[in-house]
Amino acid sequence: MQRLFEQHRDAELARDYDGILETFVEDCFLETKPLGIRSEGREAVRRTYQEGYFSAFPDLAPDDVGSAFGDDVMVVWGTLEGSSGGEWMGVPPTGRRFSVPFANVTPFRDGLMEGETIYFDLATLCEQTGLPLDAVRAAAKARSVGSD
Amino acid sequence: MADPKRVVERHVEAFNARDADAAPWSEDADFVAPNASMQGREQVLGFLGVFWDAFPDGRLETSRLLAEGSVVAAEGRFTGTHTGVMRTPAGDVAATGRQVDFRWMSSYEVRGDELASEHLYFDQADLLGQLGLMPATSPED
Numbered sequence: 667m668q669r670l671f672e673q674h675r676d677a678e679l680a681r682d683y684d685g686i687l688e689t690f691v692e693d694c695f696l697e698t699k700p701l702g703i704r705s706e707g708r709e710a711v712r713r714t715y716q717e718g719y720f721s722a723f724p725d726l727a728p729d730d731v732g733s734a735f736g737d738d739v740m741v742v743w744g745t746l747e748g749s750s751g752g753e754w755m756g757v758p759p760t761g762r763r764f765s766v767p768f769a770n771v772t773p774f775r776d777g778l779m780e781g782e783t784i785y786f787d788l789a790t791l792c793e794q795t796g797l798p799l800d801a802v803r804a805a806a807k808a809r810s811v812g813s814d
Numbered sequence: 815m816a817d818p819k820r821v822v823e824r825h826v827e828a829f830n831a832r833d834a835d836a837a838p839w840s841e842d843a844d845f846v847a848p849n850a851s852m853q854g855r856e857q858v859l860g861f862l863g864v865f866w867d868a869f870p871d872g873r874l875e876t877s878r879l880l881a882e883g884s885v886v887a888a889e890g891r892f893t894g895t896h897t898g899v900m901r902t903p904a905g906d907v908a909a910t911g912r913q914v915d916f917r918w919m920s921s922y923e924v925r926g927d928e929l930a931s932e933h934l935y936f937d938q939a940d941l942l943g944q945l946g947l948m949p950a951t952s953p954e955d
Contacts (some may be wrong), residue, residue, distance in 0.1 A: 700918060700937035732921055734880035734887040741880055741887035741900075743921045743933065760852035767846070769919040769935040770888050771878065785919045785935040803939060803949060 667740045668733070669775055674779060680726070681720055696783035700788035701806035704719050721752035728768065743769040746786055750795040755805035757797060764794035816927035818868070818881045822888055825929055826874045833868050834859050840928040847934040851891075864901050869894030869914070886922040891915060892936075896945055907947065915946040
């Protein structure tokens with residue numbers, strides 16, 4: 667599990683979307699808890715990586731500081747760092763940096779990652795970046811209503 | 815040495831029983847939560863007491879509990895009804911009567927049969943949205 671997760675992190679760092687998706691099962695999911703958004707399937711997950719994460723925060727980088735393993739699940743926690751460098755769900759960027767604690771729960775199936783559930787505090791991220799919390803939440807809600 | 819997972823379970827049981835005496839926090843425990851940082855058993859119990867007061871029927875449930883040496887990771891839910899005053903750094907929030915149900919994730923450091931630290935991850939806005947104190951994000955809300 668750890669080796670596959672490291673491969674996943676390396677692909678994220680390289681912004682290698684195909685490489686990221688290769689670490690997931692076909693019917694994978696990506697759940698961002700504070701946004702209430704869950705993307706299902708490789709193409710939806712690819713769009714979330716592109717539009718939800720790396721376009722909005724081009725230098726986004728997790729700093730993993732701890733991990734624990736179960737039979738078919740891995741949990742990682744640390745600090746998520748980056749800058750608001752692009753539109754995030756239609757909300758304009760501020761250019762400001764953030765550094766927020768995060769935790770990531772990753773179940774595994776058939777030797778691949780089944781998905782990721784990501785926990786962080788949106789209010790802290792918005793306070794640091796200057797992004798308007800209400801606008802981000804409203805945009806997330808609109809997206810989750812019509813989402814994948 | 816106690817089973818680290820069992821120490822976390824004792825914390826959850828003590829929380830649900832509102833039993834501060836049974837809570838396994840060490841005297842020098844530290845606890846980090848969104849927008850809050852507590853040092854020492856007394857402060858930790860004070861933070862948990864905010865939830866006891868605001869949600870008299872509040873309960874923690876764990877859906878995953880993983881141990882790696884002395885480190886434990888837990889994922890779970892908090893459910894409760896806001897029928898008491900919630901004390902916050904921004905002031906007291908009167909009871910709204912609303913039910914809340916939010917997921918959380920925590921990492922713990924266990925020392926002997928005590929909890930030395932907890933880092934709690936959850937979204938404050940999710941809780942405030944469910945209380946009607948800011949717009950909710952979930953489609954069903």
